[in-house]
Amino acid sequence: MQNSKLKNSIILRGMASNVVDEAIVILKPNVKIKKVEHSKNIGVSEKSVSKNFIVKEAENVILNYIYKIKEANIIIEKKKLERKVKILKMVNIFLFIILVFSLVFKK
Numbered sequence: 001m002q003n004s005k006l007k008n009s010i011i012l013r014g015m016a017s018n019v020v021d022e023a024i025v026i027l028k029p030n031v032k033i034k035k036v037e038h039s040k041n042i043g044v045s046e047k048s049v050s051k052n053f054i055v056k057e058a059e060n061v062i063l064n065y066i067y068k069i070k071e072a073n074i075i076i077e078k079k080k081l082e083r084k085v086k087i088l089k090m091v092n093i094f095l096f097i098i099l100v101f102s103l104v105f106k107k
Contacts, residue, residue, distance in 0.1 A: 011025075025062075
């Protein structure tokens with residue numbers, strides 16, 4: 001990559017995720033943060049607060065994406081399990097009917 005493009009990128013490592021080990025976030029050019037909310041960062045310079053804000057926002061975007069992927073996988077797995085349960089119920093009903101016929105017509 002060019003050196004000018006590296007100025008607008010952040011590398012995130014050590015995230016609390018099982019899916020993502022390392023992420024590279026490329027920031028949009030010429031975007032100004034209008035208001036950064038200060039929670040407990042009194043006495044911290046404005047520049048470090050804005051960097052922390054950008055990193056936290058990037059982490060939230062990535063974690064939301066991971067959550068959506070996991071949620072989609074859970075829905076797919078749930079549909080597969082429901083289908084298997086339906087098939088097993090049909091097989092059990094069929095086997096029960098065969099058992100009843102065999103006991104009734106046994107002579």
